Amino acid sequence: MKYVSTRGPGPRIGFADVLLAGLARDGGLYVPEKFPRLSPGDIRDLQGRSYADIARRVMHPFVAGAIPKAAFAQLVADTYAGFDHAAVAPLKQIGADRWLMELFHGPTLAFKDYALQLVGRLFDRVLAERGERMAIVGATSGDTGAAAIEACRGRARMRIFILHPRGRVSDVQRRQMTTVADANVHNIAIEGTFDDCQALVKAMFNDHAFRDRHRLAAVNSINWARIMAQVAYYFAAGAALGAPERKISFAVPTGNFGNVYAGYVAGRMGLPIARLFVGSNRNDILTRYLATGVMATAKVVPTTSPSMDIQVSSNFERLLFEAWNRKSAPLADAMTAFARTGRADFGRERWGRITRQFAGFRLDDKGTARVIRDVHRSCGEILDPHSAIGLAAGAALHRPDDGALVALATAHPAKFPDAVEAACGVRPALPARLADLYDRRERCATLPNDLARLKAFVAARAPINDETSRKRP
Numbered sequence: 001m002k003y004v005s006t007r008g009p010g011p012r013i014g015f016a017d018v019l020l021a022g023l024a025r026d027g028g029l030y031v032p033e034k035f036p037r038l039s040p041g042d043i044r045d046l047q048g049r050s051y052a053d054i055a056r057r058v059m060h061p062f063v064a065g066a067i068p069k070a071a072f073a074q075l076v077a078d079t080y081a082g083f084d085h086a087a088v089a090p091l092k093q094i095g096a097d098r099w100l101m102e103l104f105h106g107p108t109l110a111f112k113d114y115a116l117q118l119v120g121r122l123f124d125r126v127l128a129e130r131g132e133r134m135a136i137v138g139a140t141s142g143d144t145g146a147a148a149i150e151a152c153r154g155r156a157r158m159r160i161f162i163l164h165p166r167g168r169v170s171d172v173q174r175r176q177m178t179t180v181a182d183a184n185v186h187n188i189a190i191e192g193t194f195d196d197c198q199a200l201v202k203a204m205f206n207d208h209a210f211r212d213r214h215r216l217a218a219v220n221s222i223n224w225a226r227i228m229a230q231v232a233y234y235f236a237a238g239a240a241l242g243a244p245e246r247k248i249s250f251a252v253p254t255g256n257f258g259n260v261y262a263g264y265v266a267g268r269m270g271l272p273i274a275r276l277f278v279g280s281n282r283n284d285i286l287t288r289y290l291a292t293g294v295m296a297t298a299k300v301v302p303t304t305s306p307s308m309d310i311q312v313s314s315n316f317e318r319l320l321f322e323a324w325n326r327k328s329a330p331l332a333d334a335m336t337a338f339a340r341t342g343r344a345d346f347g348r349e350r351w352g353r354i355t356r357q358f359a360g361f362r363l364d365d366k367g368t369a370r371v372i373r374d375v376h377r378s379c380g381e382i383l384d385p386h387s388a389i390g391l392a393a394g395a396a397l398h399r400p401d402d403g404a405l406v407a408l409a410t411a412h413p414a415k416f417p418d419a420v421e422a423a424c425g426v427r428p429a430l431p432a433r434l435a436d437l438y439d440r441r442e443r444c445a446t447l448p449n450d451l452a453r454l455k456a457f458v459a460a461r462a463p464i465n466d467e468t469s470r471k472r473p
């Protein structure tokens with residue numbers, strides 16, 4: 001499989017290069033040259049198989065040519081063997097023709113584990129093959145940092161540096177990061193906001209000499225490998241609920257548009273998806289676009305679903321690329337204009353095509369609390385705030401001809417105990433393996449919001465890529 005950038009006629013590159021590059025040099029995102037297809041017979045053949053088996057079959061075409069079949073099967077099997085539910089992504093019925101898919105059985109209790117646990121292993125393999133090392137650097141407002149640290153911990157060829165705003169992530173989120181004891185993990189609390197952390201990371205990457213010398217790489221949701229891994233659970237849900245014979249719709253709490261875009265990819269690969277419902281909190285740039293055809297940024301406001309407190313949904317560009325029939329020139333122009341003005345109308349034709357399959361719904365914190373309480377009363381399930389928003393979107397938008405409805409539960413309620421307790425009166429407990437989280441020793445450096453200090457910290461600990469180390473791998 002070869003990949004192309006959404007923004008230009010640059011070279012077609014293979015999976016391993018896409019994995020390590022993240023963003024394309026022209027500023028675009030990588031997408032496969034062509035979506036592989038599973039036939040109705042292939043989809044029928046997924047029924048009754050293990051999650052790892054389904055995931056391997058769905059993902060294999062994307063890595064073909066880069067990783068041999070047997071080695072990839074082993075990587076995938078190892079990845080999901082570490083999850084703490086035998087079904088990996090279990091479905092729970094919560095109404096007639098309505099299901100929850102629990103995507104919080106990985107090590108850090110959010111759906112990001114389903115992709116990052118595999119991505120960590122893929123990095124390891126590709127770096128070993130090339131005799132290279134890497135320093136992963138990222139800023140987090142919570143879930144991503146913990147999932148990335150769990151994915152990279154203890155891997156000899158990787159160092160990981162995660163910045164979080166000091167005092168501004170939840171206790172559970174901070175402890176999930178700072179109690180990891182492996183020597184290659186570096187937590188940095190920045191005296192500033194999440195935006196300050198992001199600006200520091202960006203500035204560090206923009207110093208190309210520094211970036212190359214210390215082999216810096218990013219872990220963000222624009223990496224194609226993360227999308228690819230997420231496609232698998234859409235097929236797992238579809239196969240369990242009767243695809244290819246039965247249509248399915250998915251409701252997805254959405255921030256960067258990575259998760260719901262993976263659903264779109266599943267549809268392009270042959271899964272009979274009727275519609276995709278996008279749930280957002282008060283940071284509703286996507287639901288406003290779907291309603292009006294105009295994409296306009298606004299100031300980010302904090303909510304009880306912090307993993308969706310974002311201003312721009314990076315992965316949306318991948319959908320626009322398809323809506324533009326893969327014409328990169330007008331898309332690149334539109335994205336440049338959007339970055340400059342914070343406002344874009346991608347054209348009625350694009351909007352029409354997108355809204356045939358996508359619909360959006362927004363819910364504020366009060367509404368989110370009401371959904372958590374109602375679902376707890378009616379079926380005993382405890383939802384986290386993100387999952388509640390997704391389910392609410394599905395409930396509001398689903399029509400009889402949309403087939404079975406699957407709402408993705410993207411985080412364990414115990415990750416957001418305060419919001420959940422305030423909503424339904426129950427304080428959700430952490431799973432047994434994390435029960436001692438509050439007793440574990442924390443390890444974290446604190447730095448001022450100062451680029452020079454941060455660079456010195458990273459430089460002292462990151463691998464160095466100079467001529468001598470390149471000659472002696």
Ligand SMILES: *Cc1c(COP(=O)(O)O)cnc(C)c1O
Pocket residue numbers: 110111112143144221253254255256257258259260307308386387410411
């Ligand atoms: C990251 C995250 C989301 C948003 O997912 P995107 O792929 O960015 O749209 C939703 N819920 C939870 C719990 C998350 O951690």
